[in-house]
Amino acid sequence: MADRMHPHQVQVHPSTRYEGGGMKTLLPHRGPSTGQILAIVALVPVGGTLLGLAGLTLLGTIIGLCVATPVFLLFSPVLVPAAITVALAVTGFLTSGAFGLTGLSSLSWIVNYFKQGRSTMEQLDYTKRRIQERVADATATVGQKTKDAGQAIQSTAQQGKESARATT
Structure with a gap:
């Protein structure tokens, strides 16, 4: 009775095997196609540029806040420039985040493209x-x-x- 298989039992055999990880598992075994190479050539610079812009925007925003903070302390009665500066700082942080998310999503799209193969x-x-x-x-x-x-x-x-x- 123990050697009989029941009809509701399912055996699962994974179709891919672990080959040590790394980028090798993301790429097809026969090498990348022309379309995949063009996708890399087009999207990696775009993703890198967007990530670079995100970093530069974040750096500029932080430097602007460091320069503007002492001015706020010395000239605290001047509220309109302070509000404008805070608004610009918030805009800088949001822009930095948007560039960062766009760059990361581009790179994520590349990885998913190669996984689909x-x-x-x-x-x-x-x-x-x-x-x-x-x-x-x-x-x-x-x-x-x-x-x-x-x-x-x-x-x-x-x-x-x-x-x-x-x-x-």
């Missing part, structure tokens, strides 16, 4: 083949209709010639 490329190839088949079918249909129209014109012209000969 070939399935996306296979879907694109399938779609391309389907479009080519439909274009070929449409071309054959148009060619047949053109041929039929030409034959109809030719038969009409032939009938016109025969009726012209009959009247003369």
